[in-house]
Amino acid sequence: MSTATLTIDLDAVVANWRALAALCAGETAAVVKANAYGLGAERVARSLARAGARQFFVAIAEEGATLRQALGPGPQIYLLSGHMPGDADMIGDMDLIPMINSVHQMIRHVEALPGKPFGVQLDSGMNRLGMEPAEWAALRDVALAQDLRLMMSHLACADDPDHAMNTRQLAQFRAMTDGLEVPRSLANTAGILLGADYHFDLARPGIGLYGGRPFATARPVVTLDIPVIQCRDLTAGETVGYGNDFTAARETRIATVAAGYADGILRAMGPRTSLWAEDIPCPIAGRISMDLICVDVTDLGHDPKTLQLLGASQLIDHLADNAATIGYEILTSLGARYLRRYIGG
Ligand SMILES: *Cc1c(COP(=O)(O)O)cnc(C)c1O
Secondary structure, eight states: OOOOEEEEEHHHHHHHHHHHHHHOSSEEOEEOHHHHHTTOHHHHHHHHHHTTOOEEEESSHHHHHHHHHHHOSSSEEEETTOOOTTOHHHHHHTTOEEEEOSHHHHHHHHHHSTTOOEEEEBOSSOOSSSBOHHHHHHHHHHHHTSOEEEEEOOOSSTTSTTOHHHHHHHHHHHHHHTTOSSOEEOOOHHHHHTOGGGTOSEEOOSGGGGTOTTOTTOOOOEEEEEEEEEEEEEOTTOEESGGGOEEOSSSEEEEEESOOGGGTOOGGGGGGOEEEETTEEEEBOSOOOSSOEEEEOGGGSSOOSEEEEEBTTBOHHHHHHHTTSOHHHHHHTOOTTSEEEEEOO
16 A cells, blocks of 8 residues: 555644643634644544533634534534625534624625624734724624624734734724623634733634644644655666756665655655654655655665654654745645544544
């Protein structure tokens, strides 16, 4: 079998959720949009629900419906994209809570599903989603007279604790919500780490659950082991792969493994990345292909059966740095071809 194995440690996800929840006086939700950042929303959410998580956030209604089937009745499922055309049946039947982003969405929701719960998303400066202060001021009393469950906003620069945007957004969010008797939510993972002022009633961590920055003490969650298909010897001067990018400087042993950029292993990470045989790094030789990567295993002294791209020796943020991106993109790029194996949970 040449399928690479992605192992997801559900105990680590639960431990990360508990550690973040312990920092917050209020409640802590779990953000499981984009299939729990590529790791499998159903398994991840079920483990977290067993550990005590009662509130979940997804991006779109279809994700919410799938999650409801996995979790059953009880937990609250919020939709960050709000209430879009065609969503009403799913929202009603699956008991989902749209985070209303505009007057438009508000009208759509109360007309299609009168009496059904919703939240509001407020723009405190990011200018991505949510109602502007004036829009909210005009709508507020109508919203408060309905089944309004949550008021939230999102931080643009929380990963930079010294950024002036954080206190600006905090002040704006407070100005829009102070004195209203409805639960509030502002903090993602980075926002939790900014301190208690940012926590309000409900925190919304995503990346920290999955072992990513800026939650520095997170337990690593993913391991990726890729089978070796073939090994060969090169004499000095021979080349490897497309464009002859790698030239052997000595007698070299090359192992070819069964994964590539079609599996989310970004080409850009190639020049700075190694695969690991236990604790020994074996550098990628030449360009990452669609389904294959060549690896210099000369110094290993034997032919490995598999090589590891993600694990204790190399975390998602290492790969992210190597590819000039962020851990979120490394996780959500993880390929559909991998065998996903769950441990713990
Ligand atoms: C994705 C997202 C989160 C989670 O953010 P992390 O940085 O992954 O913790 C929280 N809130 C909103 C609105 C989001 O889009």
